[in-house]
Amino acid sequence: MRTSRKGSVEMPAFVRQLVKETEKRVSSFFKGGRGGAAEGEQTGEGEKEEVIPSPYLDRPVLDKLAEEGCARWGLTYALGSMQGWRTNMEDYHNCVPQLGGELADWSFFAVFDGHAGSTAAQHCSQHLLGHILATGGLGHEDDPDRVKGALTEGFFQTDKHLHAVARREGWERGGTTVVSALISPYNIYFANCGDSRAVLCRSGQVCFSTEDHKPYSPLEKERIESAGGSVSLQRINGSLAVSRALGDFSYKGAENRSPNEQMVSPEPEVCVVERSPADEFLVLACDGVWDTISNEELCAFIHNRLLVCTDLRDVCSQVIDLCLYKGSLDNISIILLCFPGAPQLSTEALHQEAELEDLLESKVAEIYDELCARGEDPDLLAVLTILASTVIPGLPPGGGIQSKRNCIISAYYQQREMHNPTVPNETEES
Template identity: 90%
Template sequence: MRTARKGSVEMPAFVRQLVKETEKRVSSFFKGGRGGAAEGEQQGEGEKEEVIPSPYLDRPVLDKLTEEGCARWGLTYALGSMQGWRANMEDFHNCVPQLGGELADWSFFAVFDGHAGSTVAQYCSQHLLGHILASGGIGPEDDPEKVKGAITEGFLQTDKHLHSVARREGWERGGTTVVATLISPYYIYFANCGDSRAMLCRSGQVCFSTEDHKPYSPLEKERIESAGGSVSFQRINGSLAVSRALGDFSYKGAENRTPSQQMVSPEPEVCVVERSPADEFLVLACDGVWDTISNEELCAFIHNRLRVCTDLRDVCTQVIDLCLYKGSLDNISIILLCFPGAPQLSTDALHQEAELEDLLESKVAEIYDELCARGEEPELLSVLTVLASTVIPGLPPGGGIQSKRNCIISAYYQQRDAHKPMVPNGLGGS
């Protein structure tokens, strides 16, 4: 696959200005964003107004972390993660394709999306699985109710131990959402705490997905208000954008209430789905993915990509680029798990992909020449704008023209290089 040149992605100026103005207005009422500085801070008379650094960069960090592996029972997986437009990388993950001992045919995967710092996400990525296994409810008998209870207990114990460590170490407040899956020989267990999401695709369709925990959801809002909080600007106390998370202890101080009854609950929603030979793939991803693409679109896109890509890391990279080009301003992390029934490489699909890329190259050349003929500067944005309004058959379902942007950018630079004036012999450099 062709890749874009570095620096080819820029945040539109009007978007950057809108983000900055919104930050300014919100921060004048609420310090910090999604779990920022403590609320209620007062400025002393004559003190300078506090300058809150922007959570966004002028250019995205496009370097990607990738990982791949497999389990002995036929599962293959890949991870892709990118900092993107965010000033800091706060996502972490844990991929354990084979648990040890009598659980050698079990697998565990999780994505941790930190906020107000990365410390909590990093800690939980290192300790959550251990607390789940230590609960004693997981064994070869694979009892769904016991396993679900063990997962819940593991989350609660992780939060409890995290609280002790945070007080001892003096960590700044912060938290993390978690979406995880525990796969046994007979079942797939899903655990979600926050607004990251898991999705299972079976027979080419979305079979199951977790529900996001947002403060404005009726049941979440009821718990928040019962614990003494409020929901404004779709956030807890106008500040935190998720209603369940590990950490965020400043939202967990209501007296005479259990941890699960606090404004921010550490209790995951745990679901179980019986495995099927028709299971194709499973996705775990942070909200940097789901903010820009629906379950159905991502299912269709990955299903299509698996027929032309043998490297799952490449598929993850294409999903990340798609979300970036569709406007995601967040860290982006995705884990793709493929079961034995996943779509396989197809000769017909590869032929169609090659035809599509040839078509896009020819379209870029036509647009470039037409702009030149009109005396206009054939800038990349101009070419992309014209191409976006052109009917292009055969684009990947769920991805559209954005999913082929790297191919388009590569074709553009080929045209630009081809149109550079030739330097007469002897008049150029050495």
């Protein structure tokens, strides 16, 4: 895959301003209903309006964290994560391809998406698996009921331990969603708490996906209201956008109610899927991925990428870039797990990929020359806009033109250097 030049990702100014103003006004409204005063403006009582920092940067942080590994029973995996447009990186992960001992053929993977800080996500990424193993529910017998119980109890114990740490260290704010996969020789156990998501691809199709826990879902809303909360703007008390999470203890104070009856529940939804030789790959990802791409689109895209790329880290990187180019404003994290039945490198697919990239390079050259002939400035945005309205055969399914943006940008700068050999390329961070 060709890498993009710096300066290739830019949020339009009016979109940045709209996002920042909306966030500021909504936050200000729920902090006391004074929304409307501009930053630093005086309120009616002569007080200075509280300055609420934007959660977004002017330019995204594009550095990626990558990790890869394998298990002795044939699993290979890779992780990719990026801070993106958010002011802070709040995602964490846990990748354990072999649990060891009598569980050497078991694997555990999880993505933790923190909110209102990274403390909860970091803590849980270090301790969740230990609490699950401490229940003693995992073993050679692979009893689904026992394993499901162990996962649920492990989440409860992690939340309890996190609360003790929060009280000791003097913080109550912040939490984390969790989506995890525990893989045994016979089954895949999914434990989901929040709006991160797991998707299993089998025989080229979506076989299973977890359900997001949102406050407006009927059963979640019923629990929230029974615990004394409300749902407005699709959020708990107009603030928190998820209904299940570890942490968020300010939403867990309803007296005489069990942990799973609080406004925010730490109880995971646990599902078991029997393994099959037709299993291809499994994706665990935060909502920074799912906000921009559907389950079916992502499975189609990854299936296609595995035909032309053997480096799973590169596949994860391509997914991250695709989500970024499709408009994701969140941290982006993905774990890709490939089973022995995953698609293999294809000579035909490689040939088609090369033909596609040659076609894109020629299209960019045509557009560049045409704009120059009309006396217009062939800037990158103009080239991308024209190309996006052009019918291009052979684009990766599920990815479209956005998935080849790095190739297009590389071709654009080649044209720029050919037409202006003495003009240096932009080097500013984007």
